[in-house]
Amino acid sequence: MNVSEMDEFIGAFLILIGGIISVISAMGIIRFPDVYTRAHAATKSTTLGVLLSLVGAFIYIWMTENYISVRLVLGIVFVFITAPVSGHLIIRAAYRSKVNMTEDTVEDELKAILDKQTEVH
């Protein structure tokens, strides 16, 4: 195995790790009990999986064709910035539209604060 094959192997290995992490987070999205824990699994580990696979593709294209793809770098930065924001927004909408939590929840600290705000207004 010479040097350029080693570099290709690093890129393909990162892509494979990203695939495994995506499947793990998909298991999380069918096994967790309510929407909040499901979004916890979906936003964090799926973002990690897609970032790993995009970095792997970037390294692979860089090493094989000697081409630094600016579009791929922009895609990595954009996914990294927007995925947590969209997860936050959809969970905020789920809480405000009163989606039920699981029965295992012990404490809901946000509910008291929101009730106090509606009393004031």
Place this chain on the structure above:
Amino acid sequence: MIEMMLTTALVLFALAIAIALYRIISGPSIPDRVVAMDMIVVNLISGIAVVSVLLKTKAFLEVILILGILAFISTIALSKFIERGVIIERKRDG
């Protein structure tokens, strides 16, 4: 060997999309379905990256950016619709 690793990764992304599709069909609430939709698009992005590596072309890299932007905008629009009932609010009269 490298081609086999890439094909395995493609199969794994397809498996993740299939599992998220199950959550879209059987999800008890609408935010569940939106979360699963977001996850499907993100897995589709990485699948496109793997396909463009497998086919040894650079022509699909714009698709990654455009799918990322479309997934963000559609998730924001759907969450605003769930929270307030409208997506674009009107100006209040005087």
